[in-house]
Amino acid sequence: MTARIGVVTFPGSLDDRDTQRAIRVAGAEPVALWHKDKDLKQVDAVVLCGGFSYGDYLRAGAIARFSPVMEPLLEQAKAGLPVLGICNGFQILTEAHLLPGTMLRNNHLHFICRDQKLRVENAETAWTTDYAAGQEIHIPLKNNDGQYVADERTLDELEAEGRVAFRYVDFNPNGSQRDIAGVSNEAGNVVGLMPHPEHAVEPLIGTGRTDGLPFFTSILKKLVNA
Amino acid sequence: MARVVVDVMLKPEILDPQGQAVQRALPRLGFDGISDVRQGKRFELEVDGPVDEAALARIHDLAESFLANTVIEDFTIRVEEVAEAVK
Structure with a gap:
């Protein structure tokens, strides 16, 4: 038996199919979830994917955060359900206060799309165990609102607790404080990041590297061994 | 009927790159002497019924x-009184 991983589609989601494919490539079973679903179809984990849910109106993720599907997701994430938020999914998780801080417009005000070098700072979250701590990886980054901000106390707390999961290396593409690319919650089951691991799982496309695949193999191992 | 206006502004310590971009465009357009611009959002809520303390408390929660x-x-x-429509 393999793990069933849900991928939520909101109006304006873009990367739901790519995320489902990445889950399949890793050997798990993707389960399509709809923003109006009131239950999570008993999935073992959920990915909130990238895109522009509700056109980024009001703030990125602010309207999606109040979708029906978010109610069971919030409840179960607090009880330990693994949740990964990628890009817009990360923004939704911060708007829902499952993760601290929030994202502002990129400091240079341009949409950015590049292969970004990252360092895995925490290889013990539910989504990063197949990496080594300190490992450097290349993952595509593409967004408008990627500048991570939080107050100094929160940042210090995140650093002290090892909850800065990923940091930009060599180049800070958006003005994120302390080069933060991704963070986790206290328990390590909820992780969010701006770059897109689901676009780096097959050698045929992108940079030819599969540096994003360990996200999906990490969670699969965790769920299957559970 | 009354209108309640909610103004949302970035906190002073938060960088506002959009406001900065506007500010930098001003001298080019011939507007001098404006040293800082910050951009925010204004919401106009048309409220049915009286805008009493309870209604304002609900609007506070929603904001x-x-x-x-x-x-x-x-x-x-x-709270902004809405002018009577001209007949």
Whole structure:
């Protein structure tokens, strides 16, 4: 038996199919979830994917955060359900206060799309165990609102607790404080990041590297061994 | 009927790149002497019924949980009387 991983589609989601494919490539079973679903179809984990849910109106993720599907997701994430938020999914998780801080417009005000070098700072979250701590990886980054901000106390707390999961290396593409690319919650089951691991799982496309695949193999191992 | 206006502004310590871009464009357009611009959002809520304390409390909740993200934004609420429609 393999793990069933849900991928939520909101109006304006873009990367739901790519995320489902990445889950399949890793050997798990993707389960399509709809923003109006009131239950999570008993999935073992959920990915909130990238895109522009509700056109980024009001703030990125602010309207999606109040979708029906978010109610069971919030409840179960607090009880330990693994949740990964990628890009817009990360923004939704911060708007829902499952993760601290929030994202502002990129400091240079341009949409950015590049292969970004990252360092895995925490290889013990539910989504990063197949990496080594300190490992450097290349993952595509593409967004408008990627500048991570939080107050100094929160940042210090995140650093002290090892909850800065990923940091930009060599180049800070958006003005994120302390080069933060991704963070986790206290328990390590909820992780969010701006770059897109689901676009780096097959050698045929992108940079030819599969540096994003360990996200999906990490969670699969965790769920299957559970 | 009354109108309640909610203004949402980035907190002073939060960088506002959009406001900066506007400010930098001003001298090019011949507007000198403006040293800083910050950009925010204004919401006009048309409220059915009286705008009493209870209604304002509800609007405060809605502003705090939805219209503003208090991690980065402050908000103010004020009541604006709507002029009677001309017959």
